[in-house]
Amino acid sequence: MDLQSPVIVEVLLDLPLPRGFDYHAALATEEDVGRRVKVPWGTGQKVGVIRALKHTSTYPADKIKEVLEIWRDVPPLNARDWQLLEFCSSYYHYPLGQTVLAMLPPALRRVGGWQPPRRVRQPRKYPSQSSAPPLNEAQRSVVQAILQQPNFAVHLIHGVTGSGKTEVYFSLIEKVLERGRQVLLLVPEINLTPQLEQRLARRWPNLNWISLHSGVSEKERARRWLTAQTGAARLVLGTRLAVFTPLPELGLIVVDEEHEASFKQQDGLRYSARDLAIVRARQGEFPIILGSATPTLESWHNARTGRYQLHHLRERAVPGACLPQLTLAPTMQEGLPHWATVLHETLSRGEQVLVFINRRGYAPVLYCPNCGWQAACPRCSVRLVVHRRTRQLRCHHCGLEQVLHESCPSCGNVHMETRGEGTQQVEERLRNYCPSARLLRLDSDSLALKGSWERAREQILDHQVDILVGTQLLVKGHDFPDLSLVVVLNADQSLFSSDFRASERLYAQLLQVAGRAGRAEKAGQVWIETDYPGHPVLLALMQHETENFLDQELALRRQMGWPPFNYLAILRAEARDVGKVTVFLEEARQKALTRGGEGICIFDPVPSTLARKAGFHRWQLLVQGAHRASLQVFLASWVDELRALRSGRSIHWVLEVDPWDC
Numbered sequence: 001m002d003l004q005s006p007v008i009v010e011v012l013l014d015l016p017l018p019r020g021f022d023y024h025a026a027l028a029t030e031e032d033v034g035r036r037v038k039v040p041w042g043t044g045q046k047v048g049v050i051r052a053l054k055h056t057s058t059y060p061a062d063k064i065k066e067v068l069e070i071w072r073d074v075p076p077l078n079a080r081d082w083q084l085l086e087f088c089s090s091y092y093h094y095p096l097g098q099t100v101l102a103m104l105p106p107a108l109r110r111v112g113g114w115q116p117p118r119r120v121r122q123p124r125k126y127p128s129q130s131s132a133p134p135l136n137e138a139q140r141s142v143v144q145a146i147l148q149q150p151n152f153a154v155h156l157i158h159g160v161t162g163s164g165k166t167e168v169y170f171s172l173i174e175k176v177l178e179r180g181r182q183v184l185l186l187v188p189e190i191n192l193t194p195q196l197e198q199r200l201a202r203r204w205p206n207l208n209w210i211s212l213h214s215g216v217s218e219k220e221r222a223r224r225w226l227t228a229q230t231g232a233a234r235l236v237l238g239t240r241l242a243v244f245t246p247l248p249e250l251g252l253i254v255v256d257e258e259h260e261a262s263f264k265q266q267d268g269l270r271y272s273a274r275d276l277a278i279v280r281a282r283q284g285e286f287p288i289i290l291g292s293a294t295p296t297l298e299s300w301h302n303a304r305t306g307r308y309q310l311h312h313l314r315e316r317a318v319p320g321a322c323l324p325q326l327t328l329a330p331t332m333q334e335g336l337p338h339w340a341t342v343l344h345e346t347l348s349r350g351e352q353v354l355v356f357i358n359r360r361g362y363a364p365v366l367y368c369p370n371c372g373w374q375a376a377c378p379r380c381s382v383r384l385v386v387h388r389r390t391r392q393l394r395c396h397h398c399g400l401e402q403v404l405h406e407s408c409p410s411c412g413n414v415h416m417e418t419r420g421e422g423t424q425q426v427e428e429r430l431r432n433y434c435p436s437a438r439l440l441r442l443d444s445d446s447l448a449l450k451g452s453w454e455r456a457r458e459q460i461l462d463h464q465v466d467i468l469v470g471t472q473l474l475v476k477g478h479d480f481p482d483l484s485l486v487v488v489l490n491a492d493q494s495l496f497s498s499d500f501r502a503s504e505r506l507y508a509q510l511l512q513v514a515g516r517a518g519r520a521e522k523a524g525q526v527w528i529e530t531d532y533p534g535h536p537v538l539l540a541l542m543q544h545e546t547e548n549f550l551d552q553e554l555a556l557r558r559q560m561g562w563p564p565f566n567y568l569a570i571l572r573a574e575a576r577d578v579g580k581v582t583v584f585l586e587e588a589r590q591k592a593l594t595r596g597g598e599g600i601c602i603f604d605p606v607p608s609t610l611a612r613k614a615g616f617h618r619w620q621l622l623v624q625g626a627h628r629a630s631l632q633v634f635l636a637s638w639v640d641e642l643r644a645l646r647s648g649r650s651i652h653w654v655l656e657v658d659p660w661d662c
């Protein structure tokens with residue numbers, strides 16, 4: 001660089017604009033690219049990240065302001081970090097500045113600068129494991145096969161529930177750590193981290209590893225993030241946000257439970273952490289492992305067509321443990337349920353029971369049997385849920401709370417009734433069946449307090465609980481050896497959804513919840529309440545035929561022309577005034593039709609599934625592309641046109657690539 005010319009830096013800011021901003025920075029050098037800066041913005045200040053140094057600017061020199069501070073207290077983003085961020089910004093059509101600032105831990109985005117926490121919380125100590133269990137034959141051959149390819153490859157491990165996928169990951173992780181490379185282990189749920197933290201700490205008592213998730217305090221999260229960036233931390237265990245952690249020596253990524261929807265960010269930068277992890281592995285030329293008992297059809301298709309390498313674990317790992325026995329039973333309107341006997345038998349053997357119902361609260365409907373009035377949310381297009389203990393009606397979408405009606409607001413009838421069951425009612429019912437059993441309800445209401453999941457988990461493992469009543473929070477990847485009976489209530493509620501992914505999701509959910517039963521020596525039983533025992537999802541489940549099910553679903557998707565046989569993007573728009581939403585989407589559709597593109601199909605604007613939320617009307621427009629590349633070309637120019645539309649200024653809109661909910 002010419003030493004005479006004033007140094008100008010291009011700074012990326014957290015603004016919805018596709019460009020950076022120029023500032024003078026007399027003392028900046030090339031080393032500062034990727035560092036955080038404080039800059040003046042309007043009457044205030046903002047934190048940004050230096051993207052580049054330049055000689056000249058297109059702005060008039062006297063308009064360019066001076067950078068207030070370049071923070072050199074932490075390392076800059078490196079070329080690999082930029083590579084991932086640039087991919088992310090261009091693939092999701094999200095401004096680079098917003099992408100970069102979204103990925104920084106919040107404590108590094110403060111205009112006050114970064115102060116490390118005064119006290120560092122010491123990681124909990126666990127008794128170290130004498131030695132890892134010897135891998136069984138099937139596990140060993142998966143490990144061998146994966147080790148043969150040190151370069152980029154996507155490995156899909158399809159392992160039945162309890163087949164010991166985690167031990168396979170650990171074995172591979174050990175090899176990668178020995179080679180001096182860092183490891184990223186992604187899990188879908190913050191609830192799963194205590195279980196894995198414990199396993200990691202026992203396996204490698206001297207390893208410097210960190211966990212990153214939204215439950216870690218701001219400062220602590222930034223501190224840990226920095227230990228990863230400097231290379232001090234050798235392993236990062238985290239939820240989706242951890243996919244962006246700078247890891248200069250990264251050599252392996254594991255995505256556990258790759259089918260989980262929580263890998264998809266649903267607001268702001270709407271990325272899929274699983275997909276970005278694959279991109280990251282390709283950029284870094286190292287292997288990535290996806291593991292699941294119920295892979296997504298996208299991954300399954302890639303495995304079937306040879307793009308991913310498929311590995312199987314067909315049996316449970318604990319010697320003697322086998323897959324649970326499944327029984328379908330009709331829902332009883334009155335009297336004892338069909339599973340009452342087996343419930344008592346299980347409890348009398350001193351084993352644990354999980355009762356699964358995917359609905360929290362007491363009852364989903366409050367209605368008047370006299371005039372038919374129902375309690376609905378005034379701000380959303382849903383009914384209000386009855387919470388009996390707090391005597392409230394609550395909206396599970398916008399958080400609205402009302403006092404439970406004593407009488408019908410429409411006709412004055414004082415005998416109001418509820419319909420359907422939620423976790424609280426099931427808990428009450430079970431207390432009547434088994435008055436002496438110790439019950440624990442686990443849903444987002446009972447787990448609202450910090451640390452409550454960890455306590456609950458220890459109670460379960462210590463066998464201070466006989467019956468667990470819970471929602472999907474309990475389904476994922478947990479390992480409770482004394483649990484031998486799983487009861488699924490009201491499975492039918494999702495059999496008739498219109499989403500093309502409904503069958504895939506229901507199958508995964510039922511198989512995963514069933515998979516919590518009988519993981520150790522105790523034989524497992526699963527009872528599913530349904531009035532449709534002939535439904536294809538249930539038939540496949542009964543036969544433990546996951547591969548057939550996936551193949552059949554793939555054939556259906558191909559026939560219907562849904563992903564993974566094409567690619568989707570959704571333009572979502574919302575506003576208080578429904579007219580503004582439809583005008584914008586109609587103009588957007590016209591632009592799209594004019595632009596067109598090879599294999600691009602533009603649908604009509606329609607109301608979203610939740611058509612009104614917190615007073616906002618929500619509509620969407622689906623775009624389908626036969627090829628990923630041509631869809632990307634189309635979206636890139638379309639999004640520019642959308643930004644220029646006047647009708648888009650007074651509403652919220654967002655373009656989502658590869659949506660999981662349509």
Ligand SMILES: Nc1ncnc2c1ncn2[C@@H]1O[C@H](COP(=O)(O)OP(=O)(O)OP(=O)(O)O)[C@@H](O)[C@H]1O
Binds near residue numbers: 135477
């Ligand atoms: N080789 C082995 N010998 C004995 N026990 C094993 C072996 N491998 C794993 N296990 C045990 O089997 C149980 C299930 O393992 P793990 O939790 O890894 O299964 P998983 O495949 O991840 O299951 P899920 O998909 O249901 O989460 C654990 O208790 C684990 O300690």
Ligand SMILES: [Zn+2]
Binds near residue numbers: 379396397398400
């Ligand atoms: Zn609401």
